[in-house]
Amino acid sequence: MTRRLLLSYLALALLVLVGLEIPLGYFYARGEESRFSQGVERDASMLAEVAEENIEKGNLEALPELAQEYAEDNGARVVVVDRTGRVLTDSVGAAAVGADVSGQTDIAAALRNEATTATHTDPQAGDVLVATMPGSSGTTIRGALQVTYPMTMVTDREHRIWLALALAGACVLAAVAVVAFTMARWITRPLRTLERATTQLADGHLDNPPDSATGPPELRRLATSFTHTATRLQHLLEAQHGFAAEASHQLKTPLASLRLRLENLEPYLDPRAHTSLEETIEEVERLSRMVHGLLALARLESAATTPEPVDLDAVLADRAAIWEPLASEQHVTVVVTGPAVGRVWAIPGALEQITDNLLANALRVSPPGTAITLARAPGAEVHVIDQGPGMPQADRERAFDRFWRASDSHHDGTGLGLPIVRHLVHASGGEISLNAAPGGGLDARVRLRPADQERRSGNITSRAAQHFGRRTPTHRSGPRSPV
Incomplete structure (x- = not known):
């Protein structure tokens, strides 16, 4: 539960941070681009005035120095053209002096006394911001000036801003995690102690x-x-x-x-x-x-006790040998069949009581000349099968109720034998059911947990705790009288 509370706190904090930082970063980036564009326009306008003044005075030799100095200081490209669109100077030398660039859209607009600022994609420099200003006095146009800045100058600043926001968010999340973990531990501490107390009580x-x-x-x-x-x-x-x-x-x-x-x-x-x-x-x-x-x-x-590994084959052989003389008096045989099962989980003494009660019930209804079979099956199963009259489905469903006896029963049982068997089986972590045996009779199926294939699990102990205390059932060497 601590982990779930911590994750919920962090998820809520992350949601708040995303809702705040993403709009903040977006608006800051747009503002940074706007400020950068305005700065470039301002510089281009000032350079255009200086260039127009030099062109008017015929001082064309000063233009390359002007363009080169600005380009070196700001990392930009500066191009100056005359009123016909011929290049007077290019700070990077990409356009030759005297080349006609009047066909370019931005240059043509500037020669019409229209200033333009736009973003273009250069094959070599990538995205660039281009500001083109006319060099004019009133309506007289003497040339134009174009300043080109790579957009990396803006995107680098934007990336730094996003990184700063991410680091700030990570610090906030870390602080929230510490506070949330402390609160979650404080909230769930009574639950943890309550869980341990519940386990002890079980x-x-x-x-x-x-x-x-x-x-x-x-x-x-x-x-x-x-x-x-x-x-x-x-x-x-x-x-x-x-x-x-x-x-x-x-x-x-x-x-x-x-x-x-x-x-x-x-x-x-x-x-x-x-x-x-x-x-x-x-x-x-x-x-x-x-x-x-x-x-x-x-x-x-x-009472409550803990299941332990018990040799099922040894118990079945022992109980069959003990019940054989009593069964012989009624001309009934007791047979153990099936492959060896090995050890199973059972509370001490439970297997003996389970087998004795089921054998007693089977012997009570077995006619002379028949057999009672203790059949072992894969999966730690034991079937106690008799050849008696059997039991209808409705009776089999009620057979584990206390004091219940079949309407056609003629014996003096108390109706408590099978409820005791069910308690013992469930306390050992197993299941029991009554089924019709092939050819008539009753098949009492007991399924236990194999001890040689799995470790004792917590649900076995908890199920045993629901039925028993710590007292161990006493072991009796002879057949138990059915109840």
């Missing part, structure tokens, strides 16, 4: 609050408001984290005690009530799983 802590003592009043108020909001948000997150930890401890014991008491009632109940008792115990177990799932989501959402 990581779950705020060590350096934004500067609210410098900068424009609006930015100081913004920094103060942000600090207040961030402090309150930190307190709320700490309270939520404390609640999740406390509730996790406080709710486990009553639920376990309730289940134990219900089981102890079985010998004292009428056999006809055993069915209701079993259903009650199942509901208590479901309530316990739901509480555990909610607390797990609360911990995930109130």
Whole structure:
């Protein structure tokens, strides 16, 4: 932002300078040309009077000295002709004495007692200013005098003026740049501190609050408001984290005690009530799983951690080996296919939880004699494919909603397993989607970022910070119970 402010100030200053200096330089150049032309006309008129006087007295020998002296002093060419248009003297010797130049337009006009001043282009000298004056007394014309000046005498002065204006403009721009840079730094300093504070807050802590003592009043108020909001948000997150930890401890014991008491009632109940008792115990177990799932989501959402390189192939092989015995009891096999993927970015323990939840869901719907495939694909993709009944498109779109369960579902899930999986995948910088598997069944596609091909980027960390705190999910060696 400092650069943009600086450029805007310089652009405005440049626009003002151009609007002022170009007209000033143009009018000065026109004035310089006008003054030069008037000076040449004045000199030519005076020389013409002196030449006319010498011609009248017959003192033609004085004309070459007069022309040569003026030409040497002023760098001009002087030509004197008599009343018939024949050259009496030429200071540079370009026209021979006695040559008839009456055919020239300027000379002819001067012999008619008409003074002329005009700019011409000379093949050798370039642009020249020519002033031709008649040498006359009243109506009697005794000759004419022509003075020729190269225009470089004017253009050199004009160039110096333009150069001076350019240097003055550059100095003004330099001064504006210094002032603008100082102002831009002063204006944007609260924004820079606010940016650093926002990054720290996204990581779950705020060590350096934004500067609210410098900068424009609006930015100081913004920094103060942000600090207040961030402090309150930190307190709320700490309270939520404390609640999740406390509730996790406080709710486990009553639920376990309730289940134990219900089981102890079985010998004292009428056999006809055993069915209701079993259903009650199942509901208590479901309530316990739901509480555990909610607390797990609360911990995930109130914490932040940073993705790390994890060997995806090793995790898949480990989870497949652990789930194989449980799948064999239902006559289902777990197969790992596809080329090795290598390391991917994931928060610690996330891949194990993702794989366990997806395998648990797949095993729940897999009929005997089928297989669950963990298919690896290029681009750090993993597909968990089952051969179950599949899921309609509308259900797949809602499957990641909390507590949502399909209308035809007959299992006792809580509807929290896939939301937890989605949080873990997003926190690791990846994406997850549910698709129809070829030939029936469901294909859970997880796409992560390969750690061997790219460095960890800031948007991975920022995305992880949106879902997690610094707490690391615990790693469990066995299959995780789905929620």
